[in-house]
Amino acid sequence: MTDPTRDLRDPSWLRRARTLALRLGPVGATAALSAFATALVVALAVPLALVLGSGIGAAATVAAASALALAPPLGWLLVRLLYKLQAARRQLVLQATRDPLTGWPNRRHFVAAAEREWSRCQRYGVDGALLLVDPDHFERLNETHGTACGDAVLREFARAVAQTLRPADLIGRFGGELLAVFLPHTDPIGALDVAERLRLQLGDLRVDWGGVAVGTTVSVGVASVNAAQTSVDALIQDADAALQVAKQAGRNCVRAAPVLPRAAAVRGSSIGDRRAAGLG
DSSP states (O other), rough: OOTTGGGGOOHHHHHHHHHHHHHHHHHHHHHHHHHHHHHHHHHHHHHHHHHHOOHHHHHHHHHHHHHHHHHHHHHHHHHHHHHHHHHHHHHHHHHHHTTTTSSSSSSHHHHHHHHHHHHHHHTTTTTTTEEEEEETTHHHHHHHHHHHHHHHHHHHHHHHHHHHHHTTTEEEETTTEEEEEETOOHHHHHHHHHHHHHHHHHHHOEEEETTTEOOOOOEEEEOOOTTTOOOHHHHHHHHHHHHHHHHHHTTTSSEEEOOOSSSSSSSSSOHHHHHHHTOO
């Protein structure tokens, strides 16, 4: 997966200079830069004095005095520019990776992070699951109350989901009103439990809009990591297929893709055992 911030990377020397300046602080960085500039000017003045046949001591003194007079203000200006560059870069990274409405990672950034977690699940044979959460009849809500109201509902949904999940769980705005969640170290039963809790919580959520309590139910598609998936896109397709089944079932419900083994050899249970347990 392409890194969404690759175009924002600075040259290595600039990164090291910025890191050092931030570590020393404005005063420390200015002092260090002034000392370096003074030493450099004096070092250049001595051989120049030898070439011109002038006094070495006098040349070094004049060079040091000039450097000490000019270096601090110029150094302070440079340090300030480095700090402003760092702030601007942070803002660019946020704009490249975050959805401005919800504050969640955008689709591109979420998929990149989910791909890393999916690869880890496949490599070590651990559980993981993806949820796609879709507000029901969201277009109707926008048409009835306006898109600003729809944005407010979506922001509240995002806030509620973020408060419900663990710090290790990944969340993202997948596009439009569709929200995505990746649950590391979560088995199929645990994923269904999380999906059902989110469905109930979001279905009860209401936003006060002009004195009217506005809200909507959600449909959730669940897919667990399995050995048949060749990429994280396959996991996303499984979750989307389950979401479509939930919509066809009347919405406001949770549906899961068939549970397959995480590895070629299933430890402790077969596909039939899992489906018999109601996970298929």
